[in-house]
Amino acid sequence: MDIDFTTLDSDIRYKLLVGLVVPRPIAFVSTYNANGVANCAPFSFFNVVSHEPPLVIISFGTRDNEGGTVGKAGGMKDTPRNILRTGEFVVNMVEESIAKGMHIASGEFSDEESEFEKAGFTPVPATRIKHPMIKESPASFECLLRQRTELGPGRVFLFGEIVMLHAREGIIDPLTRRVSETLYKPVGRLWGNRYCTTRQRFALPGELPK
């Protein structure tokens, strides 16, 4: 089957892209707004893109997970506004134990409401930047905004340089700096309300799990 993407309706384009480019890692981004309300929200148009310098990219749209236009007549989401205002943000990683809260935080709340409160998370101070980290997250990256590319109204992708890394005890071996496969089990993003575990792992070349 061939599909000409240049003439396709953008809602269908969105659904095909989120359905095909999977599994996606999740950036659970935490920030304070101008009034000091702690905000957090998950984004999966995200990845690490460099280790020297250590960079992540996150793309922010104006749509919710169902592909509908959300908030402020399709305006910019709270998270990119807070990042652009301060030049900083925290990326928290998501594992099974906090997946449900992450999903709750993906809902649309007003600017005055804190997703931390709604989803039962605890804001803790970061070391180098002013935004909060999510205490319950297994690992958090303190990031400085390095570059932005605007695509249209409310649609922007940002590059962050990771300056500090925090991890719950046990996740990173202090000596070897290896990440523990038994203690760190993040979830991947699919589409709609759907996610996947990373429990079923294998090495290549070789056979896949039965």
Place this chain on the structure above:
Amino acid sequence: MELKLSEVSSVERYKLLIGLVIPRPIAWISTVNEAGVNNCAPFSFFNVLSEEPPLCVTSFNVRSDGLTKHTVKNIQRTGEYVVNLVDESTADAMHLSSYEYPEEDSEFEKTGLTPAPCSVVKHPRILEAAASFECRVWKRMDIGPGREFVFGEILVVHARDGVIDPATKRISETAYRPVGRLFAARYCTTRQRFDLPGGLARLPPDT
């Protein structure tokens, strides 16, 4: 534990990042070189970024010998490339194509893959792949020593029969079983799926 990344060696930093930012989707990029040799190689510093315009990003490093990767040379020369998506049926071939071969060797031949023509771009797509994106370079960014980002606009999508329903354009969860990238030689399946809120609790206990 708290780590200042500027005080961590480059190799350790790389291992920490690829160990923590998981699962990553895989761009299995196919191109043809000037001499007509078909090349393919997987990259997992990759994701979709936008549907309007439809953009994906791939980040490339230099080879272990410090030279530019064949994929990058071919993209720079032509401004085009193909992103193929990897599922369980093609995972082993994808992994084998990640090895560094001399430029005159085709990863298609080494791994038993079939090059198929594209509609718009001059590069081949991988016939066996679950889906393929024909991409035109939208923007390039040079980052630090030997690191380059390529943003591609997706022009045409190909899918193996059964992967996309022709009428509803829905993707079949039984016909398309993608794998995710972890670290070292490790990958994960996406078989164990759940809906939130609530669905995770209904999975069998983790062992």
